[in-house]
Amino acid sequence: xxxxxxxxQFKHNCFEEYLSSRSMSFVVSARKYRPQNFDExxxxxxxxxxxxxxxxxxxLAHAFLFSGPxxxxxxxSARILAKVLNCENLQEGYKACNECNSCKSFMENASFNIFxxxxxxxxxxxxxxxxxEQVRFQPQQxxxxxxxxxxxxxxxxxxxxxxxxxxxxxxxxxKFILATTEKHKIIPTILSRCQIFDFRRIQIKDIVxxxxxxxxxxGRKIDDEALHLIAQKSDGALRDALSIYDKxxxxxxxxxxxxxxxxxxxxxxxxxxxxxxxxxxxxxxxxQLLLLDEIFKHGFESEQLTLGMMEHLRQLLIVxxxxxxxxxxxxxxxxxxxxxxxxxxxxxxILTALSILNQTDIDLVRSQNKRLTLEITFSKICHLxxxxxxxxxxxxxxxxxxxRKEEIIxxxxxxxxxxxxxxxxxxxxxxxxxxxxxLSETKTVNPPSKAKPREITQAKRVSPTLTTDVDxxxxxLIKKENENKENGKELTVENLRVVFENYKSTVSSKSLxxxxxxxKFEIGDQEIFVFTPTQIYIDxxxxxLKLIDDIHETFPNLDIKIKFEVREExxxxxxxxxxxxxxxxxxxxxKLISINPNFEKLVSEFKLKIHN
Numbered sequence: 001x002x003x004x005x006x007x008x009q010f011k012h013n014c015f016e017e018y019l020s021s022r023s024m025s026f027v028v029s030a031r032k033y034r035p036q037n038f039d040e041x042x043x044x045x046x047x048x049x050x051x052x053x054x055x056x057x058x059x060l061a062h063a064f065l066f067s068g069p070x071x072x073x074x075x076x077s078a079r080i081l082a083k084v085l086n087c088e089n090l091q092e093g094y095k096a097c098n099e100c101n102s103c104k105s106f107m108e109n110a111s112f113n114i115f116x117x118x119x120x121x122x123x124x125x126x127x128x129x130x131x132x133e134q135v136r137f138q139p140q141q142x143x144x145x146x147x148x149x150x151x152x153x154x155x156x157x158x159x160x161x162x163x164x165x166x167x168x169x170x171x172x173x174x175k176f177i178l179a180t181t182e183k184h185k186i187i188p189t190i191l192s193r194c195q196i197f198d199f200r201r202i203q204i205k206d207i208v209x210x211x212x213x214x215x216x217x218x219g220r221k222i223d224d225e226a227l228h229l230i231a232q233k234s235d236g237a238l239r240d241a242l243s244i245y246d247k248x249x250x251x252x253x254x255x256x257x258x259x260x261x262x263x264x265x266x267x268x269x270x271x272x273x274x275x276x277x278x279x280x281x282x283x284x285x286x287x288q289l290l291l292l293d294e295i296f297k298h299g300f301e302s303e304q305l306t307l308g309m310m311e312h313l314r315q316l317l318i319v320x321x322x323x324x325x326x327x328x329x330x331x332x333x334x335x336x337x338x339x340x341x342x343x344x345x346x347x348x349x350i351l352t353a354l355s356i357l358n359q360t361d362i363d364l365v366r367s368q369n370k371r372l373t374l375e376i377t378f379s380k381i382c383h384l385x386x387x388x389x390x391x392x393x394x395x396x397x398x399x400x401x402x403x404r405k406e407e408i409i410x411x412x413x414x415x416x417x418x419x420x421x422x423x424x425x426x427x428x429x430x431x432x433x434x435x436x437x438x439l440s441e442t443k444t445v446n447p448p449s450k451a452k453p454r455e456i457t458q459a460k461r462v463s464p465t466l467t468t469d470v471d472x473x474x475x476x477l478i479k480k481e482n483e484n485k486e487n488g489k490e491l492t493v494e495n496l497r498v499v500f501e502n503y504k505s506t507v508s509s510k511s512l513x514x515x516x517x518x519x520k521f522e523i524g525d526q527e528i529f530v531f532t533p534t535q536i537y538i539d540x541x542x543x544x545l546k547l548i549d550d551i552h553e554t555f556p557n558l559d560i561k562i563k564f565e566v567r568e569e570x571x572x573x574x575x576x577x578x579x580x581x582x583x584x585x586x587x588x589x590x591k592l593i594s595i596n597p598n599f600e601k602l603v604s605e606f607k608l609k610i611h612n
Contacts, residue, residue, distance in 0.1 A: 028242070028243070028246055029214060029242040029243075029245060029246050030238075030239045030242040030243060033210075033214055033242070034076055035073070035076055035080065036080070036095075036096070036098070037080060037084075037093070037094075037095040037096065038051060038052055038077075038080060038084075038093075038094060038095075039093060039095070041073055041076070041077060041080075042073065042202055042206050042207070042210050042238055043072070043073075043200065043201075043202035043203055043206040043207075043238070044072065044073050044077065044199055044200065044202075046200075047066075047073075047077060047197050047199060048077075050197070051077070051081055052093075052094045055084065055085075055094050056094070060085075060175070061194075061195035062170050062174065062175060062176065063167050063170075063175070063176040063177075063178070063193055063194045063195065064078075064081075064175075064176070064177045064178065064194060064195050064196075064197060065152075065178045065179075065180070065183070065186075065190075065191065065194035065195070065196045065197065066078060066177065066178065066179045066180075066197050066199060067179075067180050067181075067183040067196060067197070067198050067199065068181070068198060068199025068200065068201075069181060069199070069201055069235075069236060069237060070181055070237050070239070070240075071234075071237030071238055071239030071240050071241075072199045072200065072201060072202055072236065072237060072238065073199060073202075073238070074179040074180075074181075074199055075148070075150055075179055077197075077199075078148045078177040078179055079106075079148065080096075081177060082106070082114045082144075082146040082148060082175075082177065083096045083102075083103060083106050083114070084096050085142075085143065085144045085146060085175065086102040086103075086106070086111075086113055086114065086139075086141075086142035086143060086144055086146070087100060087102060087103055088100035088101070088102055088103075088142070101141060102141055102142045105141075112139075112140050112141065113139040113140065113141055113142045113144065113145050113146065114145075114146045114148070115134070115145075115146070115147050115148065116148045116150065117131070117147065117148070117149045117150070118150050118151060119149050119150060119151045119152045119153070119154045119155050120150075120151045120154045123154050123155045123156050123159055124156060124158075124159060125156070125158045125159050125162050127159065128155070128159045128162045128163045129162060131147065131163075131166075132162070132163075132166045135147075135166055135170060135171060135174050136171070138171075138173055139173055143173065144173050144174070144175050145171075145173050145174050145175070146174075146175045146176075146177065147174070147175070147176050147177070148177045148179070149176065149177070149178050149179070150179045151179070151180060151181070152178040152179065152180045152186065152190075153180045153181070153182045153183070153185040153186050157187065160186075160187050160189075160190055163190070164189055164190070164193070167190065167193045167194070168193050176194075178190075178194060183196075200236075201235070201236025201237070202236050202237070202238050203236075204228065204231040204232060204329040205329065206238075207230075207231035207234060207236075207238055207241045208224075208227045208228055208231050210238060210241075211227050211230060211231070211241060211242075211245055212227060214242075214245070215227075215245075215256075218249070220249060220255075220256060221255040221256065222248075222255070222256040223255075223256065223257050223258050223331075224331035224332070224333070225258040225330070225331045225333065225334050226248075226256055226257060226258045226260070226261040227331075228329065228330055228331055228334070229258060229261050229262065229265070229267060230244050230245055230248070230261060230265075231329075232329070233265055233267070244265070247264065248260070248261055248264055251264050252264075266300075268295065268298075268300050268304065268305060268308050270312070270334070272291060272294075272295055273308060273309055273312035274312075274337065274341060275291055276288060276291055276292075276309065276378065277312070277313075277316070277341060277345065278341070279291065279382065280349075280353070280378070280381050280382045280384070280385075281344055281345065281349075281385065283382055283383060283385065283386075284382070285379060285382045285383075288378055288379075288382055289375060289378075292305075292371075292374065292375060292378060296371060301370075302364055302370040302371065302373070302374045303361070303364055305374065306357055306360055306361050306364065306374065306377075307361065309357055310354060310357045310358065310361070313350050313353055313354050313357070314354070315328055315330070315338050316338060316341060316342040316345055316350055317342075317347065317350045317351070317354075319335070319338045319339050319342045320342045320343075320345075320347065320350075325339075349384050349385060352384055353381045353384060356377055356380055356381060357377065357381075360373060360374065360377040489554055489555060490555075491523060491528075491555045491558055491560070492523065493521050493522075493523060495554065495555075496521050496523075496528065496551070497521065499547075499550055499551055499554050500516050500519060500547075501516075502550075503516065503544070503546070503547045503550055504516040504517065507544075511540060512540050512541075512544070514537075515532065515536075515537035515540040515541055516541070518532055518533050518537060518571055518574055519531065519532055519537075519541075520567075520570055520571075526558060526559055526560060526561060527560070527561050527562075527563060528551070528560055528561070528562045528563070529563050529564075529565060530562060530563070530564050530565070531564075531565055531566075531567040531570050532564065532565075532566060532567075532571075533566070533567070533568050533570070533571040533574040533576075534566060534568075534574075534576065535566050538564040538566065541564070542564065548562065585610055585611055586610055589603075589610050
């Protein structure tokens, strides 16, 4: 029975022991469920099979290099290989027995034949020399003495050089297993002495299966969408996925839903992306702005929303084709939602929206009002369908217009090819000044009138066609391009000088005007040689993309290449600007006195000293 004076201390010690026992009872999933044999390795079947074949055929190298991203099983594979090589009672499938003295000592971290070194903290020449000394002694138990060196790229250059001879010609009982995440930092002489195994990032489906099995063993129920979200956030690293899983399990007491995982990982719920696309299809801008306001109130950044929306549109794009639908890594329920929404979106809508969002992602870096920038972006996306004939995109299932014949206009590029070819057999000549008349004469295809329309939820999906106005605009642009070709000038030095002079009159920079003035030309075979007296003038002219465009527009019939060259002897009248001379303090003082003699009185009055 403790004395009265020592009872508080006794109580404190008991509490510390309780906390210690409680803290030691939990083991993180990455350690608790670490693979113990080659068959349990996740997502690295090519590594496991190669090592098993090497053991089977007795073709084991003396040095291995396991390279790959973090958390993909490099150190785990090294430990499995080391345990298998020294196991005294190897099981079927090249599994360690976990019962012999060698296996038990390894699992208890008490093996005298298997050494694990951290090169991040043991990276000096002295550490490698000590290792070289240890290699000389034969194993006390088992067949091999195995050295697992983790993060080997952290070794210094001197340490690598000290390790070369031992790594190239070790004793027959010595095996080296090096692991690294940055293979490019290892010197080539080390790489050439090792058998290199490249570990891959683990696929999302493999991570989902592993997490599902662990959750089942732990008795926790977790949604399939939540597992996919954890796997996506892990970036192909199973250890990261298990760490996220432990965090979620600690935060959520009951069944784990997608929403709970999204909140804990600060990920925007995919429902918002589906709603944003729905409002864009309906052109419901007020609802879209309210959605954006709700997202911003939850504290999500503009960049995060932009990237998430781009990823969502990518998923919609890939599910529109059966060949690419397999790229969608999502649960069955979520995949069905993607397919339903993708059937309501045209490819032109998705691709244009992706282009707008990609440009927004670039502009957000220098934007002063990111929220306004994002609202403008989604306003543009909301009105994308204005350029698509919505009568052909969406029709009511019972619309009597289902029985009408639909005209499918040939692409405008095909029509222009017909004009340019001027096929003698058909004798068809289209008047480019009347695009509507031309388009009406193009070939049409009349589908069967009794064809059963395809029903998609509450709308009918039909291939979109561009409006006549857009086609007319394309015809006008191509006509203008053809006129430019017809009116193109002959490529001569005089005409080229005119282009430069005209461009010179449009710029205000004195430096650029000087660069354009000090230029001379030579015309080669489809080449223009531009000579200047200094390299800086070439740099000025190359930056003027508008000038280059003017040259190609003036000579549209030629495939011109422009080459620049410095020729000082061609410009004898050119005088390089004088470099400013740097005066000493005394020279500056004398110059000031010459300008104002009273300055000398000032220096004398205040007893100032002149230092060079």
